Amino acid sequence: MSQHSHPSRPGGQGVGARILRKEDARHLNGQGNFIGNMTMPGLQEVAFLRSPMAHARIRQINIEDSARVQVITRADMPDCQDIYAASTLPSYQASSMPPLASGSVRYVGEPVALAFGESRAVAEDVLEEIEALYDELPVYGSVPASLAAQGDLLHEGWQDNVFVTLRSDVAFEEHAARADRVIEHSVSLSRQCMLPMEGKAVLAYWDFQADQLVVYCGSQIPHMHRTGIAQFLGMDQAQVRVISPDVGGAFGYKCVLHQEELCVAWLAKTFRKPFRFMEDRREHLIAGANTREHQYRLKAHISNEGRLLALDAEIDIDGGAYSVWPFTVGLEVGQALGNLPGPYDFRGYRCRTRGVGTNKPGFMPYRGVARTGVCLAIEQMMDQIALAVGKPSWEIRLMNLVQGEQMPYINVANKHYDSGDYPESLRRALAAVDVDAVLARQAKGEPDGRLIGLGVASYTEQSAHGTSVFASWGTAVIPGFDQAFVRMTPDGGLEVRVGVHSHGQGMETSFAQIASEILGIPVAKIKVVHGDTGRTPFSTGTYASRSLVMSGGAVSKACKELLPRVRKIAAHMLKTDVDRMQHQGDTFSADGRQISIAQVADAWYINPQHLPEDVDPQGLELSVGYKPKVDTGSFTYASNAVVVAVDPSTGGVEVLKYVVVEDCGVMINPMIVEGQTIGGIAQGIGTALYEEMPYDEFGQPLASTLADYVMPGACEVPNIHIEHMESPSPNTEFGAKGMGEGGAIAPPAAIMSAINNALRSTGAQVSHTPVTPHRLLSAIRAAAQPVNQQDKQPVSEVQA
Structure with a gap:
């Protein structure tokens, strides 16, 4: 599905090698170990009675006597606390989420009672013996409805229906005063499932x-x-x-x-x-409809040539009914505030962002955490600036991007961009998509009447941000050092234990490659253990594109500390000095003699008579903690270029060509990087064109099956052309950066830009994801209505 351009490293299995993922073999052979496959004597299956109401008081729960021993309600669980997600963010109002609803229900689908039996079917039959009676309360099915509430707020003791409001003002008035023009634009994203x-x-x-x-x-x-x-x-x-x-x-x-x-x-x-x-x-x-629902209102203060001088923004995030543990809804709000400036160089910034409570499931972090929304917003604004000043949109971006010679760069939101060349990635994306050919095709027109559009989008992905960042958000658990435990086995293999968890990222392979790079042990002889608190060192886990940098860095440091112990034993067995010994692969040599790592391990475990007198008694195992040199994160980035065909008669959109030029620092395994990028783009295409959970005025979800909730399939995801750049981070082991979320960030922005570019001749614009046929046709019809010339302008503008 992908093409690539990468300065590959010759030979070996270590850093930079394109080797197949170790973990795939068990999955391809049906040997995975999933919870659904597990069996256990006496296992009881659980089913939940869920609220049919979006907001109501629970008047009574009636349970048939025959079912009572198999049913649990909140009253039966006095020794279980509500899930309470605290935060030190100013203005934060905490919510208390009961394991089973108590007193009130706050969204459709909230668990009210549970039943258990020897099978799921039996448990569901028991649920039929439960009757829950409700008294309706006002439903807050949208941000405006929730903000207008006067009484019966979402949670008792709240002052209003807002979880948290955050603000930033960095030299805004100073830089806005220098602007020649002000451009206004609004965009929004629909609620999604994961x-x-x-x-x-x-x-x-x-x-x-x-x-x-x-x-x-x-x-x-x-x-x-x-x-x-x-x-x-x-x-x-x-x-x-x-x-x-x-x-x-x-x-x-x-x-x-x-x-x-x-x-x-x-x-x-x-x-x-x-x-x-x-x-x-x-x-x-x-x-689980609990992510992506953002609304943006932006004002860009620009010069006449299109230089962004200051940005004014208001962001509303539909936070649902509960703040989730441990990150809280404040994570999304904080990420939106801090990441809206993206890869652009401007010095005036004013932003208000808030998480608003509604009668929907609680908002959770989804791949890209806020950055998909902020990328859509800032990139659509770049398009509006280009329209206003009459320049191609990519020229405006190239003018406003942080330049390579400015690195390292601290942006207006205090993000520390460690390395890279943002304009070069965009130039390479434009070359790969062949702008001149696309424009010629666009001018010529399609025989079938479809309209061709070209869109671009760039982003930064803050990865592996650590203690200082999360401490500023005041989350319940704050990441510190990630640890790795390494142990050489008696046969010369290696066991690596890490506290993060892999669920598709290929960590079992990548971490083995890091260890192999340092110790020379073949990847096949390296076992990575993860996912078990009884066997692994502590880590806050896998999120925020942190695992490769944090736990991978710990693996690197642990192997670097283990290597001198191995070398000392090998030198003694070779009867030479450590400094005169060569290390290649899993073999040490000196003066024509050689010894394998397996022989060194055998000496420690089985034949200690071969060890030097001053051998390290801690042996061939150790634990090491690791943090990058800079705690604020490493910054991956990419530019996307997309060509679409829009059918103005049906509203259909076909993605014809998709190009990504990405830079995640030094790649441990380029093939895994490409797989992550392609998977993220598929999800981003879903956000852009298909995926939406609509609600009616009563807070009822309107897409309860995959016949209603549309996802992209193989036919909707085009071949993706991927090119790599490598700007090593100066702050991490091997110069690597996290990149697990990046693929999902830019597609909605790039695709919406391409669609609007295609619609230029119609005067229509779309500004809401997903761009469904209905929304697209509605925009075309609205643009065709007879209105005055000022209203027909695709951009709202006032003179500064």
């Missing part, structure tokens, strides 16, 4: 031998899941072990503590039996 192949999955039981609650869950953050489960069940963390086996996709959906997970853990703790819950697709669509 739709991993595997939904929520949790199995819990009591391990009597260890006297421990064991929770298997599909998790990106097993150590944080243990922290949350222990906290809300009132247990010591030593009494809880969380194991995350193979996970069928996550995308942010599995980096928070869900109500269902806490309920199943409580059941196992209380009844000392095994219980399991597997979310079905309808449950996910209804209760």
Whole structure:
């Protein structure tokens, strides 16, 4: 699906090698270990009774006597606390999310009661024996409705229906005063689901031998899941072990503590039996519609030639009914505030962003966390500036991007861009898409009447941001050092243990490549262990494109500390000095003699009589903690160029060509980078053209099946041309940067730009994702209505 241009490194299996992923073999052979495949004597399956109301008081819950022993309500769980996500952000209003609804329900699909039985079907039959009675409350199905509320607010004790409001003002008036013109524009994104192949999955039981609650869950953050489960069940963390086996996709959906997970853990703790819950697709669509819903109102203060001098923005994020643990809705709000400037160089910035509570599922971080929205907003504004000054949109971008010679660069939002050449990535994307050929085709016209459009978009992805950043957001758990444990095995292999978790990123391969680069051990002999709090060092987990930089950095540092111990033993066995010894692959040599790492390991474990007298008694294993030199993150970036064909008679959009020129620093495995990029772009195409969870005025979700919620398939994702640039980060091991989210950030912006470029001749514009045929045709019809010339202008402008 992809083409690539990369200065590949010759030979070897270490950093930069294109080797197949180790983990794929078990999945391709049907040997994955997923929670849904597990069996256990006495296992009880759990099903949840969910609220049909968006906002109501629970008047009464009636349970048939025959079903009572298999049903649990909130009143049955006095020893289980509500999930409470605290934050130190100013103005933050916390929400308390009960594991099962208590007093009120606040969104359609909220768990009200649970039932269990020997099968899911039996548990669902038991649910039929429960009757919940409700008294309706006002429904806040949108941000405007919620902001207008006078009484019966979303949560008791709140002053209004706003979770948090954040503001920034950096020299705005000073730089805005120098502007010649002011351009106004608004864009918005619809609410989405995340739709991993595997939904929520949790199995819990009591391990009597260890006297421990064991929770298997599909998790990106097993150590944080243990922290949350222990906290809300009132247990010591030593009494809880969380194991995350193979996970069928996550995308942010599995980096928070869900109500269902806490309920199943409580059941196992209380009844000392095994219980399991597997979310079905309808449950996910209804209760998992919890991301991407942003609204932007922007004012760009520009010079006559199109230079952006100052940006004024208001951002509203539909935060749903609850702030999720541990990150809170403040994560999305803070990321939107801090990342709106993107890759552009301007010095005046004023922004107000807020997370507004509504009667929808609680907002969760999704691949790209706010950056998909801010990229759409700033890139559409660049298009509007280009229209206003009469220049091609890419010329405006090239003028305003941070230039390569400015690196390292601290932007107006105090983001520390560590390395790169943003304009060069855009120039290469334009060359790869062949702008002149596209413009010629556009001018000539299509035989079938379709309209050709070209769009571009650039972004930065803040990856591996750490303690100082999360501390400023005041989240419940703040990342510190990531640790890696490495142990050489008696046969010369290596065991690597890390606290992050892989759910499609290829970490078992990438981390093995890092270790192989340093120690020379073949990748096939390196085993990476992750996902088990009982076997791995602590990490806050996999999110924010942090794992390769943080835990990968820890693996690198651990192997670098282990190597001198190995070299000392090898030199003694070769009867030479360490400095005279050569190390190539897994072999040491000197003076025509050689010894393998396997022989060194054998000496330590099996034949210690061959060891030097002053050998390090700590042996061939150790743990190392790691942070990058700069705590504010490394910045990946890319430019996307897209060609589309728009059918003005049907509203259909076909993506004809897609180009990405990306730079994630030094790539550990370029093939994995490309796979991550392509997967992210597929999700971004969904955001741009297909995926939407609409709600009616009563807060009812209107897409409860995949017949209603449309996703892109193989036919909707074109061949993707990928080119790589490499600007090593000066702050990380090997100069690597995180890049797991980047593919999903730019597609909505680039595709919307291309569609609007195609529609220029009609006078129409679209500004809301997804750009469905209905929205596109509505825009064309609106543009064709007889209106005065001022209203027909595609850009709102006032003279400064």
